[in-house]
Amino acid sequence: MPREHVDVLTALWEELDAFYIWQGPDQMGPSEGYLDFFVPRAGKHPEDWIEYAQSITPFIVDIDGGAFTKVTAYVPPEKASMERVTAALPDGYRAIIGSVGAAGYVPFEVVPAHLSKAVGIRAICEYVGIPLSRTVALGDSSNDVEAVATASLGISIGGDCDALVDVADIVAPAVSEDGLAWALSAAGLTGHDDTRGSSLGDTQ
Numbered sequence: 001m002p003r004e005h006v007d008v009l010t011a012l013w014e015e016l017d018a019f020y021i022w023q024g025p026d027q028m029g030p031s032e033g034y035l036d037f038f039v040p041r042a043g044k045h046p047e048d049w050i051e052y053a054q055s056i057t058p059f060i061v062d063i064d065g066g067a068f069t070k071v072t073a074y075v076p077p078e079k080a081s082m083e084r085v086t087a088a089l090p091d092g093y094r095a096i097i098g099s100v101g102a103a104g105y106v107p108f109e110v111v112p113a114h115l116s117k118a119v120g121i122r123a124i125c126e127y128v129g130i131p132l133s134r135t136v137a138l139g140d141s142s143n144d145v146e147a148v149a150t151a152s153l154g155i156s157i158g159g160d161c162d163a164l165v166d167v168a169d170i171v172a173p174a175v176s177e178d179g180l181a182w183a184l185s186a187a188g189l190t191g192h193d194d195t196r197g198s199s200l201g202d203t204q
Contacts, residue, residue: 004090006071019038024068035053096142099141141164
């Protein structure tokens, strides 16, 4: 992402009193106070995201000198407007609502418009040399819709995201109800058979 775009978006998040983190393949640029805000508030328990914080620490760089491909920002609900964020984006970018909330703040993810998880699935298939018909995608929120729609078998973990349920082939129980284990079994990726979820069209 060009430096001028990083600067424009950083100014936007500062204006919205957001906590944000710039992300690249091997660099992470958190705003001041981001980890102190996010880590104790993102999970059900304050310690849920400690391992995450520890894992990114070696890759933290100063925002002014980093090389990044996306940014995730947590905006106070009273200032969270998709219209406002979208209007401020440089050409060639899009904003989506992220999957991990924290303390009621609204998570915005900004990425290049030509990139998505679906693009990643197709690129991996081409690189590894496997057909799309052998792919499985699992998701639980709006930023997973394109991937779940693209894969040969798309699974929604839980039914909280209507857009995801609409494109999924199978709706699994929530993670708190062992939905991930169920989904892996339903996809034929384990030796177990557990079918407590539902396929599209079934009563949930």
